[in-house]
Every structure is written in structure tokens, then in C-alpha cells.
């Protein structure tokens with residue numbers, strides 16, 4: 001299929017582009033490069049632009065004969081969403097609505113949307129099923145719910161076929177493909193730890209050790225970005241085969257505390273990591289672990305890299321070979 005990937009130059013987006021291409025889909029990337037990297041999608045038709053540029057979208061759909069879309073073009077820094085909610089409502093909800101409406105009215109009625117575990121807020125039951133109550137504790141999570149709701153209405157009114165994938169913690173890199181995680185500023189745990197190993201930071205701040213978890217630090221469910229990306233392919237294929245859409249969690253169903261992640265990183269890198277207890281970060285739920293049973297049974301998804309050690313190893317290969325991310329030349333070849 002000819003698939004438009006909005007936000008395809010980002011960390012997850014570039015891995016989704018790769019996964020789609022690997023099974024023969026023709027991909028066109030639309031990205032404003034505010035946080036994405038042109039180098040992450042070097043061999044793909046690329047359009048620099050805004051998801052709310054209706055004229056551009058209409059032209060793209062007709063020029064490239066787009067049949068389906070993946071939407072990953074969102075503001076995603078959780079902390080920022082609590083400092084500047086308007087930015088998130090304007091971009092994720094407002095521009096998202098224009099994007100959805102324009103696509104559907106141009107005849108594109110298959111959409112895979114990157115949603116988030118942030119829709120659940122601080123969950124009551126663990127592991128979290130898709131039927132769990134929604135109770136976001138940050139604006140980012142709220143905007144993800146809003147877009148899911150919009151798709152539901154567009155299904156009813158226009159026959160949109162859609163799948164929302166609620167990501168848990170994406171990590172790792174597609175080793176050997178020259179793509180990986182490069183955020184500025186970086187806020188995610190694993191890259192921050194690995195940057196510390198590389199001497200780019202002095203220490204890792206562990207945000208709180210007084211949570212109600214065995215070691216007091218927050219527990220998360222880390223999923224390899226390539227496994228997450230393959231789920232987009234399965235979703236796309238299911239929708240194009242006429243199967244029912246809906247909402248799917250994407251995680252490994254296994255939780256690791258911040259302290260445990262630090263230990264795994266020490267094992268993988270063979271280095272002692274300087275870590276210090278810091279105050280809690282606002283809006284962090286103590287535990288987030290997915291039940292991915294629904295996507296396993298409906299779409300046949302399974303993780304190829306379920307072990308945290310393997311996930312960190314792939315991330316480490318990326319960071320070691322690209323210590324400055326995309327902005328500077330690669331130091332040495334990635335080891336496959």
C-alpha cells in the first residue's frame with residue numbers, strides 16, 4: 001500500500017517507516033522536522049510540512065495516491081504539556097483534527113494512530129487492559145484520548161477504519177539501519193543513562209525512591225521500538241484486509257523499576273553508572289505495565305526482543321556509534 005507517515009522522521013516514526021518498507025509498503029514521510037531528523041529517513045520520499053496544511057495534504061494524497069496513513073506527528077514531552085497545555089491542545093488536538101478531516105475527505109480512510117499509556121493516568125489494576133478506565137494525569141494523555149475519540153466519530157460518520165496503538169515505554173534501536181533515539185532535550189530514562197556512560201552527563205537523576213514499589217522507584221514496561229513498529233504493519237494490514245479496528249496496548253507485560261533499568265544498563269555497558277535520588281517528577285504514575293493480550297490474539301503480534309537486556313544492548317549500539325545523535329558524523333560503524 002501507499003502509506004503516508006506523518007511524523008515519520010521522529011524516533012518511533014523512522015522505525016515505523018523502516019518496518020513498513022521491509023514488508024513492501026511504499027512510504028511517504030510528512031514531517032515538520034521540529035523534533036524529527038531528515039537523516040532518519042534518507043531513502044524515503046520526504047515532504048517537509050505541517051499536518052494541518054490542508055492544501056499540501058490534498059496535493060500529497062492525490063500525487064502519491066495515498067491509501068492509508070500512520071499518524072505520529074505529535075507534541076510528546078509530557079512535562080511540557082503541563083507547562084504549556086495550549087501547545088498540546090493546538091497541535092495534537094487542533095492540528096490533529098485538521099489532519100484527520102482532510103485525509104478522510106480526500107478519501108484516505110485507513111489510519112493507524114500512535115496513542116499512549118498516558119491515557120490511563122495512575123491505573124488501579126495491573127497489568128493494564130484496554131478496558132481500564134481512562135484518567136490521564138497530564139495534558140499529553142488527554143490529547144491522545146481526544147484524538148482516539150475523533151477517530152471513533154469519523155468511523156461512525158465517514159466509515160474511517162482505524163487502530164490506536166497505546167504505547168508503553170519504547171526503547172532500543174534497529175541495529176544496522178543507522179536510526180535511533182535522538183531527542184533534544186532528552187527526557188527518557190534509557191538514553192539518559194547511556195549518555196551518562198558516554199560521559200555526556202555527570203549522573204542520572206532517579207526521580208523518586210518513595211513510591212509504593214519494591215525498591216521505591218517507578219516501574220515501567222519497556223518495549224523494543226522495532227517490535228512496536230511491527231505492530232503498525234500488522235495494524236495496517238488488518239485494516240486493509242477489512243478487519244475491525246480499535247484500540248491496542250503495546251508493551252511486553254513485564255515491569256522494571258528505574259533502579260533495575262540502571263543495573264541492566266551497567267551489565268550491558270560494563271560500566272558503573274553514577275545515579276542519584278532526586279525529587280519525584282510531576283505526573284509520574286508509580287507503575288505502568290501493559291496487558292498486550294488483545295493485540296496478541298487479534299493481530300498475532302509477538303515481541304521479537306522481549307528482554308530488557310536486548311533492548312538496552314540495541315540502544316547502546318546506537319548511542320555508542322552516534323554519541324551526538326544525528327547532528328555529528330558517526331564515530332565508528334554500528335556493530336551488528
Ligand code: UDP
Pocket residue numbers: 078169187188189190192204205206207208218219220258281284
Ligand atoms: N526517570 C528517571 N530519571 C530520568 C528520566 C526518567 O528516574 O532522568 C524515570 C521516570 O520518572 C519514569 C521512568 O524513568 O519513572 C521512565 O521515564 P521516561 O521519561 O523514560 O518514560 P515515561 O514513563 O515518562 O513515558
